[in-house]
Amino acid sequence: MADVTLQKVTKNFSAGVAAVKELTLSVAHGEFVVLLGPSGCGKTTTLRLIAGLEQPDAGEVLIDGKLVNHLPPQKRDLALVFQSYALYPHMTVAQNMGFNLKMRRLPSYEISRRVRETSVLLGLDALLDRYPNQLSGGQRQRVALGRAIIRNPVAFLLDEPLSNLDAQLRAETRIELLNLQRRLAGTFIFVTHDQTEAMMLADVLVVMRNGKIEQIGPPEEIYRKPANTFVARFLGSPMMNTLEGRIVKDNGGAFFHNETFMLQLPKTLRNIDAIDSDTKIVLGFRPEDAEISPRGSITMKVELVETLGSQKFILGFARQGQQLMVSIDPKIKPQVGEVISISVPPESIHLFYSSSGLRIDR
Amino acid sequence: MNPQGTSGTNEYSASSFSWLGKGQFRTTILTLVALLAVFVIIFPFFWIVLCSFKDPEQFLSLGLKESLPNTFNINSYKLALERANLSVWMLNSLIVACATTLLSLLVSTPAAFALARIRFRKKLFVLVLLISYAIPSILIVVPLFVLLAALNLSNSYFGLILVHATLTIPFSTWVLQDFYHSIPPDLEEAAHMDGANLYQVLRYVILPLSIPGVLAAGVYSFILSWNDFLFALVIMNDAEMFTAPVGIHAYFTGRNIVESVWAQLMAATTIVSLPSVILFGFFQRFLMSGFLSGAVKG
Numbered sequence: 001m002a003d004v005t006l007q008k009v010t011k012n013f014s015a016g017v018a019a020v021k022e023l024t025l026s027v028a029h030g031e032f033v034v035l036l037g038p039s040g041c042g043k044t045t046t047l048r049l050i051a052g053l054e055q056p057d058a059g060e061v062l063i064d065g066k067l068v069n070h071l072p073p074q075k076r077d078l079a080l081v082f083q084s085y086a087l088y089p090h091m092t093v094a095q096n097m098g099f100n101l102k103m104r105r106l107p108s109y110e111i112s113r114r115v116r117e118t119s120v121l122l123g124l125d126a127l128l129d130r131y132p133n134q135l136s137g138g139q140r141q142r143v144a145l146g147r148a149i150i151r152n153p154v155a156f157l158l159d160e161p162l163s164n165l166d167a168q169l170r171a172e173t174r175i176e177l178l179n180l181q182r183r184l185a186g187t188f189i190f191v192t193h194d195q196t197e198a199m200m201l202a203d204v205l206v207v208m209r210n211g212k213i214e215q216i217g218p219p220e221e222i223y224r225k226p227a228n229t230f231v232a233r234f235l236g237s238p239m240m241n242t243l244e245g246r247i248v249k250d251n252g253g254a255f256f257h258n259e260t261f262m263l264q265l266p267k268t269l270r271n272i273d274a275i276d277s278d279t280k281i282v283l284g285f286r287p288e289d290a291e292i293s294p295r296g297s298i299t300m301k302v303e304l305v306e307t308l309g310s311q312k313f314i315l316g317f318a319r320q321g322q323q324l325m326v327s328i329d330p331k332i333k334p335q336v337g338e339v340i341s342i343s344v345p346p347e348s349i350h351l352f353y354s355s356s357g358l359r360i361d362r
Numbered sequence: 363m364n365p366q367g368t369s370g371t372n373e374y375s376a377s378s379f380s381w382l383g384k385g386q387f388r389t390t391i392l393t394l395v396a397l398l399a400v401f402v403i404i405f406p407f408f409w410i411v412l413c414s415f416k417d418p419e420q421f422l423s424l425g426l427k428e429s430l431p432n433t434f435n436i437n438s439y440k441l442a443l444e445r446a447n448l449s450v451w452m453l454n455s456l457i458v459a460c461a462t463t464l465l466s467l468l469v470s471t472p473a474a475f476a477l478a479r480i481r482f483r484k485k486l487f488v489l490v491l492l493i494s495y496a497i498p499s500i501l502i503v504v505p506l507f508v509l510l511a512a513l514n515l516s517n518s519y520f521g522l523i524l525v526h527a528t529l530t531i532p533f534s535t536w537v538l539q540d541f542y543h544s545i546p547p548d549l550e551e552a553a554h555m556d557g558a559n560l561y562q563v564l565r566y567v568i569l570p571l572s573i574p575g576v577l578a579a580g581v582y583s584f585i586l587s588w589n590d591f592l593f594a595l596v597i598m599n600d601a602e603m604f605t606a607p608v609g610i611h612a613y614f615t616g617r618n619i620v621e622s623v624w625a626q627l628m629a630a631t632t633i634v635s636l637p638s639v640i641l642f643g644f645f646q647r648f649l650m651s652g653f654l655s656g657a658v659k660g
Contacts, residue, residue: 086552
């Protein structure tokens with residue numbers, strides 16, 4: 001297994017439109033890195049640049065410290081699992097899995113041995129003579145994984161490999177994938193737009209937008225301390241509530257102030273002293289961090305109550321028309337149209353500059 | 363709304379085909395048109411085969427009863443095979459058609475792959491490909507003959523093969539590039555990731571998947587070459603070098619048209635047509651999927 005590094009890599013697809021802009025990323029040996037972002041953010045292009053299926057217009061791609069920009073995909077010894085699985089339809093499961101070994105001119109008894117071993121590992125041993133069109137979606141996905149594992153590559157690249165599976169199978173496969181990564185101690189680079197998948201799988205999460213990295217870090221850290229409003233809203237379901245307002249300083253204390261309410265900000269908040277009074281800021285809090293409280297400073301009118309078994313959400317509007325979502329105890333039964341007050345603990349407040357969207361408390 | 367009035371209007375506007383649904387009516391008309399087209403195309407061939415079994419003495423009789431064969435006479439076939447040099451001409455046709463097919467596939471398979479997959483400015487190339495196919499053959503007969511004569515290739519297999527290939531390559535390339543488009547690029551990329559180089563991708567992934575397309579292009583090339591009359595007539599001068607269509611033409615137009623020769627002509631024509639018909643019948647499934655691949659892909 002190997003380290004994979006991208007240094008200031010840029011890829012343009014058409015004049016003036018950069019799919020990836022000066023992207024720098026370092027994936028350590030044995031890490032499970034997830035590239036997460038909305039459609040068109042450049043995550044798949046980044047993966048293809050590492051794979052060698054795309055050539056960078058600028059920057060360097062390094063595997064184990066060696067520059068591989070000039071190397072075609074077949075010489076990089078990386079395995080890629082495609083979103084479509086890309087199984088060869090005219091080959092059986094065994095032939096699909098053994099194709100790479102055949103290209104490496106391994107003797108046929110060695111190919112058979114390794115195909116057998118890998119198929120047992122993935123529970124595919126009964127399906128070796130079947131063709132891809134005789135397999136279910138989950139089985140195809142496992143064959144695609146098997147094709148990657150069998151060759152013992154320097155790193156695994158996975159391009160939304162779970163997106164074609166139904167919800168239950170996806171959840172099961174996520175666990176299998178994690179177990180597999182631990183067993184192989186492999187370097188995994190995984191692309192997805194599904195944040196639940198990303199949060200669950202990643203050792204290191206890379207959130208991308210418009211060809212750039214917005215934030216890198218452990219998923220928990222990114223969730224708790226999003227670097228900007230984009231990451232704050234993108235990560236988490238339901239997404240973070242954000243309210244526009246200004247900072248007001250009074251008697252040494254700092255307050256978030258908008259037309260309808262005022263909220264004292266914790267004194268421990270870093271960088272708060274450096275901000276001028278009256279600067280436009282965005283206050284954010286996660287739905288699960290808010291609670292209904294008669295003394296709460298934010299008021300909202302309930303528009304919709306959503307019950308999801310163990311959880312209940314209320315959707316409503318703050319007085320100045322901003323949409324808010326709050327997670328509540330399922331036993332509480334608020335009425336549609338009711339005006340409620342909510343409070344947010346100071347440690348759960350996120351503050352961002354309105355102009356740049358960057359986090360104040362960095 | 364007046365339900366009665368509405369129903370009355372429908373009643374009077376119903377066509378005389380009201381016993382058929384709208385879809386059925388359309389299908390019936392289309393089937394009739396298709397049957398008519400098939401009849402127009404098939405009838406001459408059917409008549410040739412029918413006449414080849416007729417009693418040569420009654421070949422040109424005008425009576426309706428006599429014009430239909432009342433005997434199953436295979437004498438004409440025996441005579442055609444014995445007297446005309448049919449076996450040599452068919453062998454010539456076979457050599458030229460097989461070589462044309464091979465040459466055509468050797469050029470069009472990689473060319474089509476390049477057109478379908480490799481990024482380059484190909485609009486002009488595709489335009490030339492289409493135009494070359496759209497030019498009527500008769501326009502290029504003389505220039506091609508002059509060219510072949512200058513190259514000392516007239517009256518040779520190789521010359522005729524080259525000329526036939528110039529006709530089949532554009533079409534084969536077009537059919538195949540459409541076919542390649544229907545193969546997901548992910549498969550090639552997967553093969554590259556699996557360690558295959560461009561040649562191995564073609565050999566192990568693309569070609570096996572494009573067999574229907576390659577067969578369609580191959581059968582088309584073979585049939586076009588086998589059936590060609592115009593170019594073979596101009597390029598092949600010696601009777602020993604004639605292809606089957608030219609041989610038949612030369613043999614039968616060179617003698618007095620008497621009744622017995624007509625029946626032989628029909629028999630010879632039937633024999634020569636058989637390989638095309640058999641080939642088409644055998645590969646029909648592949649031909650349809652090959653030609654339609656571009657049309658049906660999403």
